[in-house]
Amino acid sequence: MARSLKKGPFVDPSLQKKVDRVAGASSKQVIRTWSRRSMITPDFVGMTFHVHNGKLFMPVFVTENMVGHRLGEFAPTRKFTGHATDRKVKR
Amino acid sequence: MANPLRVELGRIVGAHALGGEVRVRWFGDGPDNILDSEFVFLGERRDDPEARRYSVRGGGSGRHGEIRLRLEGVDDRTAAEGLRGCLVLVDAEKLEPLGDDEFYWHELMGFAVWTEQGESVGVVRELWNTGGHDVLVVIGERGQVLVPTARAIMKEVHRTEGRIVIDAIPGLLGEEED
Numbered sequence: 001m002a003r004s005l006k007k008g009p010f011v012d013p014s015l016q017k018k019v020d021r022v023a024g025a026s027s028k029q030v031i032r033t034w035s036r037r038s039m040i041t042p043d044f045v046g047m048t049f050h051v052h053n054g055k056l057f058m059p060v061f062v063t064e065n066m067v068g069h070r071l072g073e074f075a076p077t078r079k080f081t082g083h084a085t086d087r088k089v090k091r
Numbered sequence: 092m093a094n095p096l097r098v099e100l101g102r103i104v105g106a107h108a109l110g111g112e113v114r115v116r117w118f119g120d121g122p123d124n125i126l127d128s129e130f131v132f133l134g135e136r137r138d139d140p141e142a143r144r145y146s147v148r149g150g151g152s153g154r155h156g157e158i159r160l161r162l163e164g165v166d167d168r169t170a171a172e173g174l175r176g177c178l179v180l181v182d183a184e185k186l187e188p189l190g191d192d193e194f195y196w197h198e199l200m201g202f203a204v205w206t207e208q209g210e211s212v213g214v215v216r217e218l219w220n221t222g223g224h225d226v227l228v229v230i231g232e233r234g235q236v237l238v239p240t241a242r243a244i245m246k247e248v249h250r251t252e253g254r255i256v257i258d259a260i261p262g263l264l265g266e267e268e269d
Contacts, residue, residue: 028261048260061223061224086118087196
């Protein structure tokens, strides 16, 4: 069941505080967080987070199409060691 | 700089039916590069000097994540089973060329990573798929550093020099606690 719109998106207060601080300073500081459950809101766009995956902090650069998703979706908790294949990277 | 002659695109995981077809589990974004190849090399590793060349006579869809491949000279199930475990390699230059902002994973492996200030970060050892931007795993004097492949961070990629220039925003290289 979807979260009620009335409540608005959930963002951990501690994370929101860090985001507000970085946004206010107009700096590009990486924000370190354990809050995987926090939803990505439009004011996160363009920021870089270090999201804990249980072992290490995964860097997540937030773009517009990530809005509405949770931070944890972009910091996998399992590592797949693949091959150097024809997989592509797009900047 | 890593500029491999061959790239592994899949692994033979078994034989299909009795006619010599092999089952190939592909690694990358899809099996197109294998199916479009005129020939492939089968070896134990990417730089295997004893990798054998086989012409591709045909192929088709298989189980989930697999394709069936018919190779020249592999005409029965026994021969196909003998190839189980081999990596399927193709020449890197045979892969379709990409745009300026696109790179194959194998191209970036071994690239040196520098900051815009001219500080060396290390060498790309792996890439991880995270659901967002892929992440470069850079090993250097600082240990392991993870760098997202977003344009805002990965500013420049010099293919010929094997060099990546990143914007080392505060905290990215792990030196600052938040």
